[in-house]
Amino acid sequence: MIWHTFTLQCVDRSNMELWDAYDGQGNKTSGELIRGQEIPEGCYHLVSEVVVRHEDGSFLLMQRSEDKAMFPGLFAAGAGGSALKGEGPYEAAVRELKEETGIEAGELEQIYFCRSKDTLYYGYLCITGWDKKAVVLQEGETISFLWITAREFLEFVESEKYIWTQRERMEGYLDGVRNEEDNDCDFLYREF
Numbered sequence: 001m002i003w004h005t006f007t008l009q010c011v012d013r014s015n016m017e018l019w020d021a022y023d024g025q026g027n028k029t030s031g032e033l034i035r036g037q038e039i040p041e042g043c044y045h046l047v048s049e050v051v052v053r054h055e056d057g058s059f060l061l062m063q064r065s066e067d068k069a070m071f072p073g074l075f076a077a078g079a080g081g082s083a084l085k086g087e088g089p090y091e092a093a094v095r096e097l098k099e100e101t102g103i104e105a106g107e108l109e110q111i112y113f114c115r116s117k118d119t120l121y122y123g124y125l126c127i128t129g130w131d132k133k134a135v136v137l138q139e140g141e142t143i144s145f146l147w148i149t150a151r152e153f154l155e156f157v158e159s160e161k162y163i164w165t166q167r168e169r170m171e172g173y174l175d176g177v178r179n180e181e182d183n184d185c186d187f188l189y190r191e192f
Contacts, residue, residue: 032085044115060146076163093124102135
């Protein structure tokens with residue numbers, strides 16, 4: 001006779017960040033993921049990113065904390081982060097934007113979607129008239145911010161100070177901004 005012994009562990013889930021698991025096409029599965037644990041092959045979690053553009057055509061860049069594990073001290077356009085369990089990509093984008101910048105979005109437009117090894121990225125555009133001086137930094141997440149012109153933005157995203165993976169994800173949107181600048185026209189939002 002063979003006996004198997006199992007140890008039951010009581011896990012405190014109150015301090016864990018939980019995510020829904022998705023398949024590669026963006027369909028929610030019955031699985032659950034925990035931040036910091038390896039994501040099984042074939043499973044994905046959602047990340048929402050929000051590019052913030054002011055009504056005057058300038059862009060908001062947020063500098064990540066030096067304590068961040070990934071891309072410490074680098075800049076990203078606007079805000080972003082993982083969708084929490086029960087959140088869709090749009091709801092996560094609205095929440096992350098508020099948490100990381102203080103900006104309350106009236107409406108967001110999706111400008112990209114892409115998939116990496118274990119992440120589904122949803123990119124949104126927020127056009128806002130928010131008071132530029134009223135941007136709020138989130139402790140442990142961001143340490144500074146910049147509002148820069150579209151031309152400066154296009155140059156900045158090509159620099160070593162910018163998160164290159166985000167630049168790659170939003171390349172189609174950047175092409176549209178480059179087109180605007182090449183045509184030297186007033187700000188005009190286009191679908192990409």
